[in-house]
Amino acid sequence: MSAATLGTAWALDWIARATKVVSENRIELIELDRAIGDGDHGENMDRGFTAVAAKLAGAEPASPGEVLKTVATTLMSTVGGAAGPLYGTAFLRAAKGADGDLDAAGVATMLEAALEGIRARGKADTGEKTMVDAWTPAAVAAREAAEAGAGAVQAIRAAADAAVEGSEATIPMIATKGRASYLGERSAGHRDPGAQSSALLLVAAAEAAEAAGAGA
């Protein structure tokens, strides 16, 4: 069980755990989105990942990249609102960034590719109270871990922890992108729902890696 890299089984377990955690947190995401958006983020994400689970149930992907590409295309077609194209692009770019099984550097490259996709599609930067505020620290943390000689599991765990902190850090921010920006200063005091769902997904990725017992 102890491998140095994260492979297809990890990717499938990640997405299965992501589907479960999105479903469990559906109400929380709806309430976060209701405070500063249109209140459909939890519903949309749950619908999207339910469709992803159905799609992957009949598939036999040969690589993590193939798993992520299926996630991308399914989310684009089933998640409404801005989250569909944003997460779809994130997983699509992650799929292109994932070259075979992933070591720590591979994890960092995959997360950097996803971040770049989100930034390009949403035209958002850090500090604007969006998903970018979770993905940016995640990608940075994974790269730092890889360069410090960590293994793949530690790299994805570092990314997940950084994403959770990044989501937390959106609470005092004033939104300047997306629907929440219409609220101006009234958007402060609420956690960004997209940053929160991003943190949930990356924690699921770390838990799947730890469950696989992949070594450093």
Add this chain to the structure above:
Amino acid sequence: MSPDGAHGRAVRTGIVVVSHSARLADGVVEVAAQMAPDVVLRAAGGTDEGGIGTSFTKVEEAVLELLGAGEVVVLTDLGSATMTAESVLEMLDDDDRERVTLADGPLVEGTVAGAVAAQGGADAAAVARTAAAAAASFAHAGEAPPPEPADGGRTVVLTLRNSVGLHARPAALLARLASRYDAEVSVNDVDATSVLALMGLGLGQGEELRVRADGPDADDALAEITKVVEDGFGEE
């Protein structure tokens, strides 16, 4: 065959209208189709379940269908509609993507102006440019600086006969005629190939059109425009 058929360049660009609302997308297509009868327009509005939002699948299907016949311009309404359209472009094969252009510009005015340009034979890049310029041409219609003085070309002065004035349909017909000839054509000092500029003149029945044309086909252009205006654009 449209009335433009005899001299017109072949229509080669189709247009996909992406909106959060299916009814809005359908309505924009309905309006633009009135003015550009040979242009293939497809509405991609609402979610797959018919709700408010945009559907990757609907946009992708519309783009792929139109790619079968030529180039494609995509117009969108609000934020995530643009993101959905960009995602569709990102997923296309390289060969297909080269023939699809995402246009900036206001949805209604941009689609109308772009469709009229497409009817005149414009390629996707030119249709997208026309769509992007639509907001400016509406905002500045009537206050635009007159083009260079009439040092060349010929001018005819015509009287608008049709009872409802130079509204969208006759304006589009006039713009299509103007774009068909190898000549610079203006009406009352605005670009006659711009349907929005023509509509912006707000001309009513009995008012004058000063039509100027300069270029190799100037005489032919003036002759046909004169005929159409005197015929009341076929509306009576």
